[in-house]
Amino acid sequence: MVAGAFDRGIAGAQRDGVARRALSVATVVAIVAACAIPLWGSPYQVFQMTLVVIDAIALLGLNLLTGYGGQISLGHGAFFGVGAYTTAVLIHSWNVPYLLTLPCAGLVCLALGFVFGLPAVRLDGLHLALATFALGVVLPQVLKYKGIEAWTGGVQGISLEKPAVPFGLPLSPDQWLYCVALAVAAGLFALARNVMRGATGRVIVGVRDSPVAASSVGIDTALTKAATFGVSAMLTGIAGALSALVVQFVGPDSFTIFLSISLLVGIVVGGLASISGAVFGALFIQFVPNLADDVSKAAPSAVYGVVLIVSVYLMPYGVSGLLRKAKARAFAWIDARHSRSVTSQPTKPTKQGS
Amino acid sequence: MLSCQNVRVQFGGITALDGVTFDVAKGEIVGLIGPNGAGKTTMFNCISRLYPVHGGDILFEGRSLLAEPPHRIATLGISRTFQNVALFDTLTVADNVILGAHGHAHAHAKRRFFGEAFRLASALRAERALADEAAELMAELGLESVAQRTARDLPFGTRKRIELARALAARPRLLMLDEPVAGLNHAEIDELTGFIRGLKGRRGLTVLLVEHHMNMVMGVSDKVVVLDFGRRIADGPPAAVKNDPEVIRAYLGTAS
Ligand SMILES: Nc1ncnc2c1ncn2[C@@H]1O[C@H](COP(=O)(O)OP(=O)(O)OP(=O)(O)O)[C@@H](O)[C@H]1O
Numbered sequence: 001m002v003a004g005a006f007d008r009g010i011a012g013a014q015r016d017g018v019a020r021r022a023l024s025v026a027t028v029v030a031i032v033a034a035c036a037i038p039l040w041g042s043p044y045q046v047f048q049m050t051l052v053v054i055d056a057i058a059l060l061g062l063n064l065l066t067g068y069g070g071q072i073s074l075g076h077g078a079f080f081g082v083g084a085y086t087t088a089v090l091i092h093s094w095n096v097p098y099l100l101t102l103p104c105a106g107l108v109c110l111a112l113g114f115v116f117g118l119p120a121v122r123l124d125g126l127h128l129a130l131a132t133f134a135l136g137v138v139l140p141q142v143l144k145y146k147g148i149e150a151w152t153g154g155v156q157g158i159s160l161e162k163p164a165v166p167f168g169l170p171l172s173p174d175q176w177l178y179c180v181a182l183a184v185a186a187g188l189f190a191l192a193r194n195v196m197r198g199a200t201g202r203v204i205v206g207v208r209d210s211p212v213a214a215s216s217v218g219i220d221t222a223l224t225k226a227a228t229f230g231v232s233a234m235l236t237g238i239a240g241a242l243s244a245l246v247v248q249f250v251g252p253d254s255f256t257i258f259l260s261i262s263l264l265v266g267i268v269v270g271g272l273a274s275i276s277g278a279v280f281g282a283l284f285i286q287f288v289p290n291l292a293d294d295v296s297k298a299a300p301s302a303v304y305g306v307v308l309i310v311s312v313y314l315m316p317y318g319v320s321g322l323l324r325k326a327k328a329r330a331f332a333w334i335d336a337r338h339s340r341s342v343t344s345q346p347t348k349p350t351k352q353g354s
Numbered sequence: 355m356l357s358c359q360n361v362r363v364q365f366g367g368i369t370a371l372d373g374v375t376f377d378v379a380k381g382e383i384v385g386l387i388g389p390n391g392a393g394k395t396t397m398f399n400c401i402s403r404l405y406p407v408h409g410g411d412i413l414f415e416g417r418s419l420l421a422e423p424p425h426r427i428a429t430l431g432i433s434r435t436f437q438n439v440a441l442f443d444t445l446t447v448a449d450n451v452i453l454g455a456h457g458h459a460h461a462h463a464k465r466r467f468f469g470e471a472f473r474l475a476s477a478l479r480a481e482r483a484l485a486d487e488a489a490e491l492m493a494e495l496g497l498e499s500v501a502q503r504t505a506r507d508l509p510f511g512t513r514k515r516i517e518l519a520r521a522l523a524a525r526p527r528l529l530m531l532d533e534p535v536a537g538l539n540h541a542e543i544d545e546l547t548g549f550i551r552g553l554k555g556r557r558g559l560t561v562l563l564v565e566h567h568m569n570m571v572m573g574v575s576d577k578v579v580v581l582d583f584g585r586r587i588a589d590g591p592p593a594a595v596k597n598d599p600e601v602i603r604a605y606l607g608t609a610s
């Protein structure tokens with residue numbers, strides 16, 4: 001199969017290019033269509049799909065850290081919560097325009113993630129997992145703390161109003177928020193994809209693969225890990241900020257350790273170290289619990305657990321890993337057909353890799 | 355160029371290096387040999403700042419390395435390979451070699467974060483330049499045909515060449531090789547020995563070489579330093595070291 005990839009002639013390469021381009025155009029069309037569909041759904045469906053988009057951003061953040069960076073965080077729900085509270089407090093106490101609160105939440109979480117990450121990344125895998133777990137457990141308690149009740153609303157939390165639809169657009173507020181979330185997600189996904197394909201992605205993965213080799217080529221591994229932690233927290237925090245706008249409420253118990261665990265489930269099921277994996281993971285954590293509820297009102301967690309175990313067993317590399325494999329199969333099939341058709345003509349064997 | 359002075363390292367009760375002193379002059383190939391457990395790799399790890407040094411000093415071009423963090427060593431001009439081959443396993447061969455230049459291209463790498471995020475022409479150009487440089491090195495080491503393969507999937511001999519290409523990508527002035535020919539077959543050993551000898555003339559590199567393959571070390575080195583149980587027991591031209599009674603005693607009973 002691999003040799004086939006090297007032996008492709010010029011015609012094969014062209015044909016291959018066409019096939020690849022066709023596949024990527026089809027993917028883009030499918031994505032755009034999929035994004036537009038919810039606008040015709042019921043208000044509840046629009047709301048649900050907005051949450052999927054938001055979860056996808058949160059998972060993108062966690063996947064950067066855990067999938068690409070190899071550092072497990074059991075407490076990313078905390079950054080989601082801090083992002084949400086930042087937006088809520090800024091709107092509620094200072095009347096900041098809601099769109100402006102998104103970058104603010106991102107910056108707060110960037111700083112928080114970096115500062116937390118600087119010492120934490122020196123811990124090995126298991127201890128880092130514990131330290132982040134502690135972060136996830138502590139946040140709800142901190143949010144209930146009396147001393148900051150004036151801003152956070154204590155156990156009551158903060159209720160927000162739905163932002164108005166601008167420019168007289170013919171959209172409901174829910175549809176408008178869906179579009180906002182989608183635009184933010186599209187931008188962040190594109191940036192993440194570009195960065196991870198270039199020098200920065202190489203450095204992050206290099207540190208994960210071999211810290212010793214990374215430091216021998218001049219990479220500051222501690223700084224890289226802390227920066228990854230910060231950017232990861234920023235993305236998850238922006239997702240939290242969007243969720244505050246959509247849910248119109250933040251409370252200490254919205255961001256429990258269970259949220260952190262679901263995020264981890266999401267990246268594993270969606271596919272570690274994969275940009276598209278975040279989308280599949282978000283669909284999973286949004287819909288599978290509801291589905292489980294429909295299947296068995298008595299024991300939804302049991303159903304959820306079974307579905308989770310089966311998915312991990314059937315797709316060890318997540319949904320995106322499965323798709324990658326399917327794509328490789330499809331190309332191998334095209335190659336095989338192609339080489340059958342050329343063996344009938346006299347051709348010079350091409351040199352490997354030329 | 356490199357001067358190790360009375361270097362001492364302890365692991366719990368074991369003294370891995372017990373006041374080791376030797377110099378490496380610019381443009382030389384220096385062999386560092388000794389029986390298993392003599393402290394050769396430990397010496398490399400001290401120079402790379404991966405191990406703490408408990409006594410003595412290590413100077414590179416007159417500057418003490420002990421004040422530098424590990425990731426500064428490459429930028430100062432020292433590259434290395436590892437005895438057990440430490441590659442970036444999930445990256446392609448090309449990406450492994452490109453990362454080798456990180457210490458060199460460091461300033462650009464930071465600026466490129468935003469450039470690449472928004473796909474600016476300058477960032478893409480920088481990436482292209484790095485890729486071209488890596489391609490040249492890969493061609494030199496016969497790695498072109500595997501450039502886009504994942505490092506993990508390749509055989510041992512190829513992995514060793516990838517590691518060497520990555521070390522050279524940093525354009526070092528001092529190259530440290532930890533057992534570069536261990537585990538290779540005869541043809542591969544001859545080829546690599548020729549390559550290492552060629553480095554000296556062509557790139558004006560200085561090489562510090564740890565190796566158990568005696569014919570190879572004695573053949574390429576200008577000078578050989580011998581360690582035994584963390585002590586330097588000999589230091590001189592290969593012909594003299596080969597006949598040194600203490601060296602012969604240290605190696606007695608071990609394959610040489
Ligand atoms: N990280 C470490 N922790 C504890 N002891 C160590 C460590 N690294 C090396 N040592 C000890 O230091 C001594 C020297 O080891 P070193 O790896 O430097 O030997 P070497 O000369 O490279 O041997 P070889 O030829 O087998 O590679 C050995 O006794 C070894 O057990």
Ligand SMILES: [Mg+2]
Pocket residue numbers: 394395396437
């Ligand atoms: Mg060794």
